[in-house]
Amino acid sequence: QVQLQESGPGLVKPSETLSLTCSVSGYSISRGYYWGWIRQTPGMGLEWIGSIYYSGSTYYNPSLKSRVTLSVDTSKNLFSLNLTSVTASDTAVYFCARVVVGAQRTFDYWGQGALVTVSS
Amino acid sequence: DIQMTQSPSSLSASVGDRVTITCRASQTINNYLNWYQQKPGKAPKLLIYSASNLQSGVPSRFSGSGSGTDFSLTISSLQPEDAATYYCQESDITPWTFGQGTRVEVK
Numbered sequence: 001q002v003q004l005q006e007s008g009p010g011l012v013k014p015s016e017t018l019s020l021t022c023s024v025s026g027y028s029i030s031r032g033y034y035w036g037w038i039r040q041t042p043g044m045g046l047e048w049i050g051s052i053y054y055s056g057s058t059y060y061n062p063s064l065k066s067r068v069t070l071s072v073d074t075s076k077n078l079f080s081l082n083l084t085s086v087t088a089s090d091t092a093v094y095f096c097a098r099v100v101v102g103a104q105r106t107f108d109y110w111g112q113g114a115l116v117t118v119s120s
Numbered sequence: 121d122i123q124m125t126q127s128p129s130s131l132s133a134s135v136g137d138r139v140t141i142t143c144r145a146s147q148t149i150n151n152y153l154n155w156y157q158q159k160p161g162k163a164p165k166l167l168i169y170s171a172s173n174l175q176s177g178v179p180s181r182f183s184g185s186g187s188g189t190d191f192s193l194t195i196s197s198l199q200p201e202d203a204a205t206y207y208c209q210e211s212d213i214t215p216w217t218f219g220q221g222t223r224v225e226v227k
Contacts (some may be wrong), residue, residue: 046164046218066141095163102172104210106154110163117152 002027003105004096004111004115012090012118022096022111023076030054030074035101036107037070037081039092051099055067065119122146122210126219134227139195141222143208148188152212155184155193157204159220164207168193200226 008020022035029035036051052070054113060068064083072079085091094114097107123146133139143153151171156164168184171191181196195202201224201227208219 046209048214048216048218059214063215069149085155097163098170104173105152105216106166106169106175107156107164107209108166108169108175110165 004110006094006111008114008116010115010117011109012086013120014087016115017041018086018090018094018118020081020096020114020116021078021092022080022094023078024098025077027098028074028109029072029077029107034049034059035072035079035099036097036099037097038097038107039061040095040113041089041092044092049081049094054098057097060082078112088118090116091118092116121215122149122213124210124217125220126208126222127219128207128222130145130211130223130225132225132227133198135198135200137198139198139202141206141208141224141225143186143191143193143194143219145189145210146192149210149212150209151156151184152210153184153191154211155210156207157202158207159204167206172187195224198224198226202226 003025034051037049052058067084067096069082096111098109100106103106125144153171154167158164172184183194205221205223207221
């Protein structure tokens with residue numbers, strides 16, 4: 001059973017960097033699949049942030065690309081999100097997910113979500 | 121970006137009712153259309169992928185149809201546990217985008 005778990009600070013100050021980690025169990029990241037981040041806010045709804053392959057290849061949402069960096073650590077079976085220069089509009093629940101590509105393009109397994117609040 | 125528009129934004133129906141939610145894309149998306157169910161405080165759960173394929177473990181009362189720009193999710197016989205918000209999502213062109221959601225209330 002594939003399981004994902006987000007972790008990281010729940011409170012980040014404006015202009016600082018939001019950092020989250022997604023630990024994966026039940027599946028080795030290095031076996032394949034892309035791994036992604038999605039966030040949810042009451043105002044914007046669900047928004048795809050970006051996806052990363054175990055090799056490090058990445059795709060980013062152009063709306064966030066200048067501030068986002070995804071990375072992967074296959075030795076620890078986890079991947080991470082860094083979002084710089086955050087503002088209150090980055091307050092959201094952040095989900096990590098496994099990304100299926102090819103004939104079936106979906107987010108098939110999700111973490112439970114991590115609420116991150118941007119506030120001084 | 122492709123805009124996904126769902127209707128209605130909310131609905132209320134009785135147990136056993138047939139419920140249909142529609143999703144319209146701002147351009148043709150080659151059937152790369154997925155449906156998710158989200159309950160309060162939980163992550164979205166994949167129900168349907170590629171417009172009409174039922175994800176493993178999802179009850180058969182859920183079905184999806186459509187092509188091009190117009191798609192729908194149908195619950196053939198609404199159950200109490202189906203109370204949730206439902207989202208469509210296109211995965212044809214990045215950035216993948218979601219609809220705004222349809223909240224389903226079970227009377």
